[in-house]
Amino acid sequence: MLRNRDGQVRVLEAFLASTLVFSALLVTVPIRTAVENSRDRETLYVIGLNMLIELDREGELGNLVAKNDWSTLSKRLSTLLPLGVAYNLTVYNEDMGIVNNSPISGGGTLVNNVLSIQYLLAERISCQFYVIRLQLSWMK
Amino acid sequence: MDCGLAEYLLLDPGDPANWGSQTDTSLMRFGLAKSGFTTPFELDIDKVARLNQESAYHVSLLDVFKTLSVQDKPLKVSIRPLLDVTLDLASKTDEGDETIYRFNVYTKKSNSPMASSLRCYTVLGDYVVNTTSSTSTLGVGTVDVSLPNSLNGTALLITLAKIEPRIVSYGIYSFKHDTGDEPYPLGTFVRLSPLNYMLRVELQYLTEEISSAKVFTYNYSFNLATVTKSTGIEQYSIPQLQDVSPMVLVVTGFNQSISFAEWVTYPPLPLDFGSDFMEKHDPMNSLSLHFLVNINSALYECEITLGEQGDDA
Numbered sequence: 001m002l003r004n005r006d007g008q009v010r011v012l013e014a015f016l017a018s019t020l021v022f023s024a025l026l027v028t029v030p031i032r033t034a035v036e037n038s039r040d041r042e043t044l045y046v047i048g049l050n051m052l053i054e055l056d057r058e059g060e061l062g063n064l065v066a067k068n069d070w071s072t073l074s075k076r077l078s079t080l081l082p083l084g085v086a087y088n089l090t091v092y093n094e095d096m097g098i099v100n101n102s103p104i105s106g107g108g109t110l111v112n113n114v115l116s117i118q119y120l121l122a123e124r125i126s127c128q129f130y131v132i133r134l135q136l137s138w139m140k
Numbered sequence: 141m142d143c144g145l146a147e148y149l150l151l152d153p154g155d156p157a158n159w160g161s162q163t164d165t166s167l168m169r170f171g172l173a174k175s176g177f178t179t180p181f182e183l184d185i186d187k188v189a190r191l192n193q194e195s196a197y198h199v200s201l202l203d204v205f206k207t208l209s210v211q212d213k214p215l216k217v218s219i220r221p222l223l224d225v226t227l228d229l230a231s232k233t234d235e236g237d238e239t240i241y242r243f244n245v246y247t248k249k250s251n252s253p254m255a256s257s258l259r260c261y262t263v264l265g266d267y268v269v270n271t272t273s274s275t276s277t278l279g280v281g282t283v284d285v286s287l288p289n290s291l292n293g294t295a296l297l298i299t300l301a302k303i304e305p306r307i308v309s310y311g312i313y314s315f316k317h318d319t320g321d322e323p324y325p326l327g328t329f330v331r332l333s334p335l336n337y338m339l340r341v342e343l344q345y346l347t348e349e350i351s352s353a354k355v356f357t358y359n360y361s362f363n364l365a366t367v368t369k370s371t372g373i374e375q376y377s378i379p380q381l382q383d384v385s386p387m388v389l390v391v392t393g394f395n396q397s398i399s400f401a402e403w404v405t406y407p408p409l410p411l412d413f414g415s416d417f418m419e420k421h422d423p424m425n426s427l428s429l430h431f432l433v434n435i436n437s438a439l440y441e442c443e444i445t446l447g448e449q450g451d452d453a
Contacts, residue, residue, distance in 0.1 A: 039427060042143050046429055050181060054432040054439065057179050060305060079222070079303060080439075082430050083250040 041115050044085070044136045048117045051080050052134060062123035065091055065130055070104050078106045084139050086110050092131040099130065108139045145210075146429045146444040149217065150181055154207075160186030161336040163197050170207045172217075182434045183442075188219060189335050189406065191413040196333040196340055201414060214426070214447030216414035219407075219433065221386070222441050223256065224248045225301045225311030230282070238286045243313065245273070245281045247301050253279025256301040259358050262287065263401060264295040264317055265392050266352045268361060275301070292318035293399030298388050300358045306439040308358055308385045312403060324400060330391055332404035339364060339376040339389055339406075350374060350393040358385035378406065384437045407435050415447065 055061040055076060064073045077087055086108040091099040119132040152171030159167050174184040190199045205215070230242045247256045258273040262285045275281035285297060297313040314323040330350075331342040339353065353364040353376045360383055364376035378387065387406040394400070425448040433442045 043427070043429055046143050046147070046431070050431050053180055054434070057434065058305070079249065079254070079307065080432060083252065 040113065040138060044115045044138065045117060047082065047085065048087075048115065048134050048136050049119070051077070052117070052119045052132065054080065056119075056121065059124045061132070062121055062125070062130075065099065065121065065132075066123050066126065066128070068099075068101070070100050070102050074104045074106055077104070081107060081136075083107075086137050086139050088135045090133045090135075092133065094129050096131065110135055110137045111139070113137055143429060145208075145446060146431075149444060150183065150431060150433060150442065153177070153184070154187070158184075158186075160184045160188075160190055163335070167199060167203055167207055170204045179434075181431060183219075185407050185435050186335055188411070188435060189408055191217065191219075192408040192411050193413070194327070194331070194333075195335070195408065196331065196342065197335045204414075214415035214445075216412065216416075216443075216445040218410070218412045218443045218445070219440055220410035221309035222249055222307045222432075222439060223254060223301055223303065223309035225299055225309050227297060227299060227311045227313040229313070229315060234289075235286070236289070238288050239317065240284060240286045241297075241315070243283045243285070243297060243299075245275055245283055245299055245301075245311070247275045247279045247281075247309075253277065254303060255279070256303050258283065259300045259302070260285070261298045261356050261361060262295060263298065263354065263356075263390050263392065264291055265293055265399065265401075267291055268354070270361070287317050289318055294319075294323050294392075294401040296390060296401045296403060298356050298390070298403075300356070300385060300388070302358055302385075306384050306434075306437060308438045310386055310388060310405065312388065314401065319399070321398070324398075326402060328402075329393070329395055329400040330402050332389060332391060332402060334378060334387075334389055334404060334406040334408070337378045337380055338367065339378055339391075339404075341374045341376065341391055343372050343374070345395050346372065348393055348395045350391055352393075353389070353391045355379065355381075356388040356390065357381055357383040359383045364389070386435075386438060409440060414445075 081087060087106060088110055089104040093099050114135050114137045117134045121130040121132050149172055151173050153173045153175045154171030155169035156162060156165055157175035172183045172187045174182045190197050192198055226246045228244050230244045233240045247254050255277045256275050260271045260283050262269045264287055273281050273283045295315055295317045299311045302308045329344050329348060333340040355362050355364055355378055360381055362379055367375040367377050388403055389406055390403045392401045426445050428443055428445045431442045433440050
């Protein structure tokens with residue numbers, strides 16, 4: 001009888017131990033995922049902002065916007081962004097009206113965890129200001 | 141924090157601010173930005189040149205880690221052209237007084253084919269022939285080169301590929317014209333170290349003689365002027381060209397009866413500097429950040445990989 005009770009205690013111990021292990025896993029997985037998501041977003045932000053700075057370096061971004069040359073702008077973005085990054089770019093004027101009359105997107109479909117970057121663009125010839133909104137996401 | 145460190149390396153000129161071209165002063169703080177840059181992510185050609193471990197002027201990894209105070213944090217800096225250019229010899233036809241070589245050219249970015257404009261130079265001793273071509277949207281093109289059969293030796297086909305406005309890359313194919321031997325590996329006859337618009341040429345054999353030193357960019361090619369000559373070391377001046385292009389520096393010569401053609405690019409790309417993540421550190425515990433960077437107005441890709449502190453897996 002005493003042996004049986006010992007056995008019950010062991011089973012209870014094993015149950016508690018496995019509960020502890022599984023609950024630890026349940027808690028740590030979301031934390032790990034959250035850290036990875038935050039790193040992914042940070043990386044995307046660096047990539048997007050760096051690319052906009054490069055496009056704007058010699059006024060090319062402003063020239064393409066002023067000429068409404070959306071296909072060339074889309075080609076440039078596809079060339080400069082790393083493989084596996086989907087993008088959508090929208091150009092707004094000073095009144096926040098959308099300027100581009102066709103979509104500027106590529107690299108696949110924007111899925112969840114989309115990061116948005118706002119960039120103030122000064123077009124150098126006519127001194128017009130635009131707001132560029134670049135949305136990026138990793139293709140999963 | 142990691143993104144901050146990576147950006148810092150590309151936005152800070154370091155100390156002294158011109159440590160790239162000043163080889164007689166010790167590095168106090170590491171940073172790759174050009175001193176007095178006007179827009180972010182503009183790198184100094186000489187700071188990048190000193191990361192090349194094949195150069196006579198290279199900085200050591202230990203010195204860099206010491207100045208960053210991150211001795212036990214794995215770090216790697218890789219800089220490469222945005223475009224991969226590969227060349228292969230498709231055919232060779234002897235036409236009596238000349239031989240026609242046909243090369244296939246492939247241009248890709250991250251394995252995706254890209255169309256580009258091509259400028260090709262074929263160098264055989266002092267003889268240079270210049271051709272243009274292009275690759276299609278499938279990233280494939282051809283280049284025909286004819287070389288006179290009155291000449292022989294090691295020839296180089298230098299191909300510079302450009303996507304407007306600022307993406308320029310290169311591919312180089314070494315081949316023997318009218319001689320039996322296969323081309324020797326790079327560095328067999330000379331060690332080439334460009335810095336501060338000077339090319340240092342270290343001869344590997346006392347029996348060698350340099351016949352020419354040249355620079356090739358997308359739009360220009362020039363002979364380099366000799367600045368100094370001493371036993372085993374020669375210095376040539378590199379012109380400061382305003383061309384959006386890497387510079388390909390070629391030295392041709394003879395070691396007794398063997399002809400050679402050796403080259404280096406300025407900036408020396410592609411290059412990898414830093415910790416070996418595949419061998420010594422766990423790549424799973426690392427963060428890779430991709431940047432577009434400018435060196436002399438041409439656009440390149442820079443990847444900075446940072447590992448976990450104390451990761452010696």
